[in-house]
Amino acid sequence: MKTLAATTMSFGSTLTALSIGSVGLLILGLQPVLLGQLLTTGVVSIEGVGLVAMGEIISLGLGVLLADRYLPLSRTWRIATLASLLIVGFNALACAVHGDLAMTIVRAITGLAEGILVWLTTSIIVRSRHPDRLAALFIVVQTLSQAVVATLLSTAVIPRTGWQGGFMVLACLSLIPGLLARTLPQHLQPLPTQASGGIRWSITTLLPLVIAFLQMAAVGSLWAYLDPVGAAFGFSTDQIGTVVSEVLILQVLGGITATITVRYLNPRLVLFLGSLVLGGIALILTNLAHPSFTTFAMLMALFGFTWLFIMPFHLGLAFMVDSSGRVAVLVPAMQLLGSAIGPLTVSLMMNENNVLVVPLFSGAFALFALSLKLLGHKPLSRQLGLRENPQ
Numbered sequence: 001m002k003t004l005a006a007t008t009m010s011f012g013s014t015l016t017a018l019s020i021g022s023v024g025l026l027i028l029g030l031q032p033v034l035l036g037q038l039l040t041t042g043v044v045s046i047e048g049v050g051l052v053a054m055g056e057i058i059s060l061g062l063g064v065l066l067a068d069r070y071l072p073l074s075r076t077w078r079i080a081t082l083a084s085l086l087i088v089g090f091n092a093l094a095c096a097v098h099g100d101l102a103m104t105i106v107r108a109i110t111g112l113a114e115g116i117l118v119w120l121t122t123s124i125i126v127r128s129r130h131p132d133r134l135a136a137l138f139i140v141v142q143t144l145s146q147a148v149v150a151t152l153l154s155t156a157v158i159p160r161t162g163w164q165g166g167f168m169v170l171a172c173l174s175l176i177p178g179l180l181a182r183t184l185p186q187h188l189q190p191l192p193t194q195a196s197g198g199i200r201w202s203i204t205t206l207l208p209l210v211i212a213f214l215q216m217a218a219v220g221s222l223w224a225y226l227d228p229v230g231a232a233f234g235f236s237t238d239q240i241g242t243v244v245s246e247v248l249i250l251q252v253l254g255g256i257t258a259t260i261t262v263r264y265l266n267p268r269l270v271l272f273l274g275s276l277v278l279g280g281i282a283l284i285l286t287n288l289a290h291p292s293f294t295t296f297a298m299l300m301a302l303f304g305f306t307w308l309f310i311m312p313f314h315l316g317l318a319f320m321v322d323s324s325g326r327v328a329v330l331v332p333a334m335q336l337l338g339s340a341i342g343p344l345t346v347s348l349m350m351n352e353n354n355v356l357v358v359p360l361f362s363g364a365f366a367l368f369a370l371s372l373k374l375l376g377h378k379p380l381s382r383q384l385g386l387r388e389n390p391q
Contacts (some may be wrong), residue, residue, distance in 0.1 A: 017184070018138050023177050025142045044100050048099075054340045058111070061332075064119045071119070074186075094106050119332075215310060242297070246300065249304070253305060254307060255309070257305075259312075268373070271369075275373060282366060284299060285359040314334075342365060345361060
């Protein structure tokens with residue numbers, strides 16, 4: 001029986017963990033492709049698209065939280081195998097259901113199982129020697145995986161087999177965690193507070209989770225409605241598609257940059273500046289009546305880079321307030337819930353005549369996170385510069 005310790009993280013364990021978590025998060029990059037096909041073929045209504053998308057993402061986040069609360073650390077390969085089989089089964093079942101409610105239920109249950117895979121990966125990451133760097137690498141791997149599979153589905157699979165073929169490919173890929181499960185560490189050591197009864201919650205320990213939630217709500221709000229926002233500014237479908245591709249490229253660059261720098265930059269400073277940038281982009285868009293395409297593209301390029309650059313620093317901040325790693329395990333759940341709740345909040349206030357309320361809400365989430373950063377920590381003057389004695 002293998003036991004994972006911070007000093008014994010093997011390359012195989014690392015690769016397996018990142019692969020399993022990436023499979024669990026594949027749907028985040030595939031939703032635009034698959035849900036668009038469901039809408040086009042009449043499987044779900046336009047209102048149902050939002051329900052299905054938000055239902056699965058929220059369930060994914062809840063899956064992480066519930067797994068951390070109830071699943072044992074001594075059965076990692078069995079848990080990975082069972083979750084893998086559940087995802088395979090419900091992805092296949094999605095091919096046979098029709099209607100908003102049925103598809104939402106199927107995808108929500110799938111999301112719970114996907115969340116278990118993300119929990120397993122995060123549990124291994126927080127026990128590694130350099131969890132912040134591994135978290136940054138995980139973000140790059142999952143983003144590239146989503147981009148490759150989304151391209152495969154949209155160019156080769158769906159044109160030949162329809163949306164059902166897309167879900168079947170996703171089902172086949174979901175077998176990977178089960179096949180790799182035996183190479184996982186077979187027993188994870190409890191984190192310090194797990195052995196002593198749990199997290200000691202306070203404003204300090206809650207703050208990293210709230211900031212992760214708010215910043216991803218700011219990101220998700222704008223990203224989910226990028227198409228109608230671009231159209232409201234008068235840009236064509238081709239121009240908006242170009243911007244989407246640009247954002248995806250800058251996301252990868254942001255993740256790679258974070259992988260290199262995350263051990264040296266102060267998470268508090270990075271997240272403070274990240275909120276400032278996200279809020280600034282949103283407010284600029286709100287106040288631009290007719291931006292040029294170049295201006296819009298540059299703002300969204302900065303948005304894409306900032307998005308993935310700041311995400312590993314959520315984990316770094318969690319470790320700063322709780323070195324045991326128990327708070328850090330919950331960070332992915334808060335990121336996912338923020339990504340879902342942000343667009344859902346905007347949808348309640350938006351209609352065809354006020355699309356530009358979207359960046360206003362995105363900016364509000366970012367500035368709320370900025371305010372909490374200023375109020376919740378020591379003076380900013382003590383946060384400037386590089387982290388001392390990086391490990």
